[in-house]
Amino acid sequence: MAEVSSFLPVDDFSDLIAANQTFADDFSLGGFDGVAHAGVAIVTCMDSRINPLAMLGLQYGDAKIFRNPGGRVTTAALEALVLGVHLLGVNRILIVPHTRCAMTANTEAELRDRVGQSMGVDASWQQFNVIPDQLAALDEDVQTVRSHPLIPDSVAVGGFVYDVDTGLIDQKL
Ligand SMILES: [Zn+2]
Numbered sequence: 001m002a003e004v005s006s007f008l009p010v011d012d013f014s015d016l017i018a019a020n021q022t023f024a025d026d027f028s029l030g031g032f033d034g035v036a037h038a039g040v041a042i043v044t045c046m047d048s049r050i051n052p053l054a055m056l057g058l059q060y061g062d063a064k065i066f067r068n069p070g071g072r073v074t075t076a077a078l079e080a081l082v083l084g085v086h087l088l089g090v091n092r093i094l095i096v097p098h099t100r101c102a103m104t105a106n107t108e109a110e111l112r113d114r115v116g117q118s119m120g121v122d123a124s125w126q127q128f129n130v131i132p133d134q135l136a137a138l139d140e141d142v143q144t145v146r147s148h149p150l151i152p153d154s155v156a157v158g159g160f161v162y163d164v165d166t167g168l169i170d171q172k173l
Pocket residue numbers: 045046047069070071098100101102103
């Protein structure tokens with residue numbers, strides 16, 4: 001890691017730190033609680049085309065958001081959802097993968113090859129959890145949440161696909 005870091009300019013983050021200063025200048029949300037005020041939890045992809053709050057008309061403080069490549073319900077996502085339901089006011093869970101997701105467009109071998117070429121070393125050991133069939137994966141994820149022993153039936157669980165070209169979500173499950 002140290003070798004890689006030595007190539008980076010010392011002010012790598014200076015623009016972001018300056019922007020944060022501006023953000024904090026009129027910050028009025030100190031002491032705000034960590035409850036999901038709209039009772040919503042969202043599991044979605046890390047894709048930069050997705051703004052989870054805006055796409056659902058939600059505001060700061062309204063939702064718990066868990067993101068990973070592909071928007072899959074992983075072990076860590078379940079950890080977040082169980083905590084959200086029992087401690088943070090969540091009563092609706094949306095699982096929202098999206099159109100044109102890189103995790104559906106590449107095979108595991110292709111991703112390993114691309115990363116390996118980018119890094120210039122072997123990356124065949126790295127797991128990426130690609131998604132060969134997005135709707136089948138969504139169905140599996142929705143069922144996993146609905147049948148989780150620590151998520152009660154009173155919690156609504158929906159499976160959606162977000163269209164990155166129209167901004168619309170389409171409920172599939
Ligand atoms: Zn994606």
